[in-house]
Amino acid sequence: MEDEEERLLRLVALRNADSIFLARQRAEQELVRVRDSLQAKTDALARSLATxxxxxxxxxxxxxxxxxxxxxxxxxxxxxxxxxxxxxxxxRTPLGAIGGYASLLDEEIHGALSKDQRKYIARIRHNQQHLLRLVDELLDLAKIESGQFPLKVDGFPVQLVVESVRTMIEPQIRASDLRFEVLSFDTALSVMADRERVEQIALNLVANAVKFTPAGGTITISATATAKEAFLHVRDTGPGIPADKAEEVFQPFVQIHSQTANTNPGTGLGLAISRELARAMHGDLSVKTEPGGGSTFTLYLPRVG
Ligand SMILES: Nc1ncnc2c1ncn2[C@@H]1O[C@H](COP(=O)(O)OP(=O)(O)OP(=O)(O)O)[C@@H](O)[C@H]1O
Ligand SMILES: [Mg+2]
Structure with a gap:
């Protein structure tokens, strides 16, 4: 009996030892698996850290x-x-001198001039003024581009600019065979910009429209807005600008239309200066050609209120 019990106990102990051994083996295998997977994760982490x-x-x-x-x-x-x-x-200094001496001759202080001499002096002065204007415009453009152009930015109604441009351009319109109209828009529409510079841009656009639109044409000013921006449009019924030249005309000295001798030939700087000014005021200037000819130049400016 005693033997039987002992045998049983030994058997149980043996079984226990067996299962403990098996459990340990399984645990060890699990440990190896966990260690390998940890290693793989550590490797991946190291790789991603390196990346x-x-x-x-x-x-x-x-x-x-x-x-x-x-x-x-x-x-x-x-x-x-x-x-x-x-x-x-x-x-500018020698140009000033040229102008000064031409004036002195013109005043006939040192003797009377013949008709031809007077005519040539007028030509000298005309060209001298043209060069002076070119120099001034180049200087402006360089200053704006290098951010050294002082701007007096304030809020003002677009209406004010439209009115002063209308007043300034009236003599030119009257002398031409063109119609000039302003479409009605929200008179309270205001922008944040330098008013004098906006007038300069608007005047450049209208002067171009007058210069390039043939007799019988119409120039239209209008204004529209979104929540944040105001747009001033100057539209004409002139020859338009081909789509592939629409960006070029904003480059200095680019002129795509031959200009008649009796109009001011200009220098091709008006649009370049206008766009730089618009951009300096956080706005922009662009052009679209109308399907049946004509162009619409649009000045974008930040809106107030
Ligand atoms: N309203 C317009 N219709 C057709 N072409 C235009 C118009 N405005 C400008 N252009 C074209 O773009 C060119 C550049 O215009 P921009 O105002 O810069 O120079 P400009 O008028 O020739 O000379 P400036 O303005 O220096 O007196 C013009 O020469 C013309 O070919
Ligand atoms: Mg011009």
């Missing part, structure tokens, strides 16, 4: 490059501004 590190370094490099490029562009712009101011000054 992130590389990306961060790349970003820092790109930022440093952008900073260098920005500084270089700014320095180039300032250098250009200084260069143009200097050249303009050097040009």
């Amino acid at each position: 992130t590190q590389a990306m961060l370094e790349e970003r820092d490099r790109a930022r440093a490059e952008a900073d260098t490029a920005r500084t270089a562009a700014q320095a180039a712009n300032e250098a250009k501004g200084r260069f143009v101011s200097m050249v303009s000054h050097e040009l």
